[in-house]
Amino acid sequence: MQFDVIIIGGGPGGYTAAIYAAKQKMKVALIEKEKIGGTCLNVGCIPTKALIHSSDLYREIKDSDKFGITSKDVEINWGEIQKNKNSIVDNLTNGVKGLLRQNKVQVFEGTGKIIGRNSVSILNNSVKTTIEGENIIIASGSVPIDIRIPGSELEEVGSSTKALSYEKIPKSLAIIGGGVIGVEMAYIYNTLGSKVTILEMLPKILGRMDSESSNTLKQTLESQGIDIYTEARALSIEKNRELAKVKFETKTGVQEISVEKVLVSVGRKPNLDVIGKLDIKISKKGIIIDDYLRTNIPNIYAIGDVTGKLMLAHVASHQGITAVKNIIGERTRMNYNVVPSCIYTNPEMASVGLTEEEAKEKYNDEIIISVFPFGYNGKSMTIGETNGFVKIIADKKYSGIIGVHIVGPHATELIAEAALAIQLECTVEELIETIHAHPTLSEAILEAALGIDDEAIHIFKSRK
């Protein structure tokens, strides 16, 4: 066989699997039809976070007087923001290309298609190559779902990929879909001066998240000027001179707004073309896999967004490593119970483990909850970011930590400790025994843990 493993798709799932496999001394082929780095590096995680950093800076600079740093004529240079974003993306994707080379992964440009249990064809500009491999990992990712309403084909309407590179900052923006992507985009453009409206079909934005947390974030975003409609269904989009008129229906009737741009972020669907005619089982969500990342064909694995499990880059890369471990015979199960999920707005939001709603159900109400607000945390005060809280959910019987939800400064970094705690089945007592540095935001986690027994220091009574 030419290769030990053929990987189709060069996103965070695929390239991580490729590098990890190469480090295990395997002969690895990686096929990518567009750009190494996939959605994540090119039009996902990284470019959004670059735009968010510029937005954060703008907000901070406008607000810096109270910290004794003054400046005049604070201006947004959209061209520079885009250039910076693009150069970060280039740096990172070039870095990954270099790593693939150094690790001797053979990279094929073209569209891969599985044509047999061990054969993959690669089509590149009408040239077709076929390669053979002991194992195959499908890592073909996902693409945005379109909405099918009148007007969705208009120039003004587009997905997040378009929204990352608008030629200028739109004066007004309607976002159809209040998931993580929609909310981050709303934060970016609202901060940079757009009038942003979110239309969400469900009763709350950020569907799967802990309700108290997503509510808090929603209120803050609204106070920053974003209009959020829930239980709102977009009906149609029409050209209205220079603008696009979006009609939508809420409980109170049909309304309309006219905006420069419409961003559609209603979800993503798996890239299934890669399967070809092979009998690989799929569901509505994507390729069906077992805990070892195997499809129904034993030597064919699938990882990342194409499996439709949790569409997150760190899930894709963890699945990638786990798939390779299973290929080399290190039987390792993929566990989806301890997956942090992050929203990079201001305040940030991050969650891991069970939400309050899930915990109540799973533990039959036998849970304890403690919430510590950042307003009482010293470090928060010194950096002037006192919005939000840490919420810890523990099971009543053993006081094991089963869920942590953070809204607030650097929530996306703070969640790492919480994830480790849940992964190691840490109890509240052990978290309390762990000394947390002063002054840090992570002390809010300690205080929330103390609050479980009503022993938080810097708040009189914890919300429980």
Added chain:
Amino acid sequence: MQFDVIIIGGGPGGYTAAIYAAKQKMKVALIEKEKIGGTCLNVGCIPTKALIHSSDLYREIKDSDKFGITSKDVEINWGEIQKNKNSIVDNLTNGVKGLLRQNKVQVFEGTGKIIGRNSVSILNNSVKTTIEGENIIIASGSVPIDIRIPGSELEEVGSSTKALSYEKIPKSLAIIGGGVIGVEMAYIYNTLGSKVTILEMLPKILGRMDSESSNTLKQTLESQGIDIYTEARALSIEKNRELAKVKFETKTGVQEISVEKVLVSVGRKPNLDVIGKLDIKISKKGIIIDDYLRTNIPNIYAIGDVTGKLMLAHVASHQGITAVKNIIGERTRMNYNVVPSCIYTNPEMASVGLTEEEAKEKYNDEIIISVFPFGYNGKSMTIGETNGFVKIIADKKYSGIIGVHIVGPHATELIAEAALAIQLECTVEELIETIHAHPTLSEAILEAALGIDDEAIHIFKSRK
């Protein structure tokens, strides 16, 4: 007895113990001779971090062009910086006063002195009160050590307390003592425009820290413009017109610099007056205590800086809680092996567990080390802070994590996960199995862990 426990000193050790004891339904007296909040809130952790936040902002704003945010006439308003710092301190100390009140801690203003096993006298403006308590906790903290060289009494010379409130930003500043306090002050004033020189007696700054880490920080600070002399002994200070001339000796001979201000930060010494004539055993470092925080007199405990263990606010507060637990009979041992220590410069630095030097010695070289640089971390790139690294030290036999040292962005928050890992005796494998959110700085911890087995994804070969 009037009180279940009398606490002398209202710093983070004392006030935490007081609130915690009150929450255990104890009758608590707290005696403070100066300001509630102690060193930490009034002239330590909090005001330094407020100045650091202003400094950080100034640096970021000057650098924001490359992120597409431009501004003109960026200026430092020292008066506002001071006002902001003071108002944060006031907020926090008022908050603590409020908490003491709500928790029904009886606060006595005045100087406490132990006059018997159960009696403490309080002297306030020549009025003397005596109170009685079942238990006593000494939490009298520490004060800066003076240096005894000619000229140390000059107006221009002072401790960190003075340096927190200079009437203006000095054009030039000599700092005698390159410990954490000296280094943070150097970072603040250098960033705000002073010409800063550090004179350190020992061969390295930040003495106890992991050498590779403190070296990296040293080099970065030097590249920012700070002059650092090690093995340098200050000899004398002389008035030189408007300036102070500092003479010091290094290996290469005697040199001198003329500066506007001289900051002396050569360490702190315990406040022992409180002991009075009682036979409480002390060492050169402070009051001698056992693992349960007891002095040689069974009902008298000591916590915080006065015990001279590790002079850190979070050690003081943890000792405070532990002392109270022992008083109520919940026998709990204080463990100093897992204490994070932080430096809030840019890059930040944070450590927990054994340094490389300590680990080598303790484990007879049977350790593995892995270093992952932030330069290869996606989130670092999006925020433009790629300096530094995460270093993980594990024992070779069980790959238990025994030391983590971080130089880089938000190191002081990232260290929380590392502290929990060491506290729970986590192995490298378990850290790797813990999914880290993308894109976050905490992924650098994951990558360092992967590097232990040469399996880091985003670097070709980890330094080991």
Added chain:
Amino acid sequence: KIKEEDNKRKVLATPVARKLARDLNIDINTIKGTGPVGRVMKEDIYREEEKRNEKESKAE
């Protein structure tokens, strides 16, 4: 029934302690942990080993 459930919960032990116990052939379920909430720490395993060694040397 409740008791059964209690027993089902696997003993709380640190990762290093588990490895160590496996290595030294010590049944971790028989060890009383000294960590917070009784988690078995590596020191507990070392202590158990010491006890065992003492016994053995006495037996000899």
